[in-house]
Amino acid sequence: MADRAFDPASLRIGQGFDVHALVEGRKLILGGVDVPHTRGLLGHSDADVLAHAVADALLGGIRGGDIGKLFPDTDPAYEGADSLKLLAAVADKVRAEGYDILDVDSVIAAQAPKLSPYRDAMRENLARAMGVSVENVGVKATTTERLGFEGREEGISATAVCLLCRRP
Numbered sequence: 001m002a003d004r005a006f007d008p009a010s011l012r013i014g015q016g017f018d019v020h021a022l023v024e025g026r027k028l029i030l031g032g033v034d035v036p037h038t039r040g041l042l043g044h045s046d047a048d049v050l051a052h053a054v055a056d057a058l059l060g061g062i063r064g065g066d067i068g069k070l071f072p073d074t075d076p077a078y079e080g081a082d083s084l085k086l087l088a089a090v091a092d093k094v095r096a097e098g099y100d101i102l103d104v105d106s107v108i109a110a111q112a113p114k115l116s117p118y119r120d121a122m123r124e125n126l127a128r129a130m131g132v133s134v135e136n137v138g139v140k141a142t143t144t145e146r147l148g149f150e151g152r153e154e155g156i157s158a159t160a161v162c163l164l165c166r167r168p
């Protein structure tokens with residue numbers, strides 16, 4: 001790391017969190033992956049709770065509000081929107097503000113279905129959307145041991161953190 005000297009004041013962290021309800025008759029899209037399941041997430045967009053949490057983490061890092069401010073859920077333009085495209089637009093905004101995306105990590109809280117088979121595909125989709133290496137994108141999954149709304153399979157939540165660096 002000796003050759004990677006940087007001004008610590010150029011670093012920013014961001015945190016994002018999102019929840020969507022599980023309902024019948026919707027696809028379950030997580031990190032851009034169409035996960036086979038009996039129910040899917042309800043939302044104005046494709047309700048990709050993971051992509052939304054990551055987008056909000058990026059926006060937190062630049063103190064840029066949140067995705068609801070950028071892409072209002074009252075705007076028909078975002079009805080059924082591909083959330084990876086919204087995430088790509090947010091990543092472009094981060095770079096336009098003078099920041100590079102160094103690292104992103106995330107957790108999905110879902111009692112079901114089993115998500116580990118889709119983890120790497122989600123990482124690849126998120127990385128491509130943000131224009132970063134897949135090595136710099138983490139996705140994890142946890143149940144909540146049947147506790148809370150995720151545990152009762154009423155919904156799925158996701159949380160994400162990111163590290164940004166202002167270009168010199």
Ligand SMILES: Nc1ccn([C@@H]2O[C@H](COP(=O)(O)O)[C@@H](O)[C@H]2O)c(=O)n1
Nearest residue numbers: 110111112113114115116141142143144
């Ligand atoms: N929807 C999920 C939830 C969990 N996993 C994987 O199972 C592991 C154990 O989960 P616990 O909640 O019992 O700690 C977890 O670390 C994940 O690898 C999963 O794939 N999909």
Ligand SMILES: C[C@@]1(CO)OP(=O)(O)OP(=O)(O)OC[C@H]1O
Nearest residue numbers: 043044045067068071072073078
């Ligand atoms: C993604 C957006 C797009 O209108 O809508 P939803 O899919 O409803 O998702 P949510 O996280 O509730 O709000 C953010 C909105 O920007």
